[in-house]
Amino acid sequence: KAGVTQTPRYLIKTRGQQVTLSCSPISGHRSVSWYQQTPGQGLQFLFEYFSETQRNKGNFPGRFSGRQFSNSRSEMNVSTLELGDSALYLCASSGTNEQFFGPGTRLTVL
């Protein structure tokens, strides 16, 4: 089976812009979770989508949003980018109780 894929792998944006990241889960997996990884805050849970519905949400501002399509692919969007949004964004797909991670998207906000 192909693993979790994330596109793009690298992004550079400027403050105030918005960005959309994409995640394709492992075939058959219906759950996709998103995490932010920064040197200061570590790995933090953003949100989880299951069957096109947000099932869980972490403690992030409303600028961070996501969605899931009928094929389980997921996107996350960050609006009005801030310097502090620079991070590695990881998505993970799950069929049961374990999560498989993609390689991440490295976002740099200038």
Add this chain to the structure above:
Amino acid sequence: AQSVTQPDIHITVSEGASLELRCNYSYGATPYLFWYVQSPGQGLQLLLKYFSGDTLVQGIKGFEAEFKRSQSSFNLRKPSVHWSDAAEYFCAVDPGDNAGNMLTFGGGTRLMVKP
């Protein structure tokens, strides 16, 4: 709120030496427990997991971990470290209440291996 603590930010061991990485969690019930490894610029790879049953679990790459309920710990061990094990290791917990998939991670332990 649940939390995960990895007391050691950095650990250096000699190649061939044994390794133990510590993990303590704070949660009301017994959560699902995981260890992940991350190489520079890469995503997270699952090493092993504990859901229930035998408290000593075996994982990939020769790693094992022991769940100790009385100590709220889930320490990762390897009897003989290889240079390729140099990476960052994360302990994580999931509520395990079938409410979904949302991991809480520890701060990570960076492992360096001396030749």
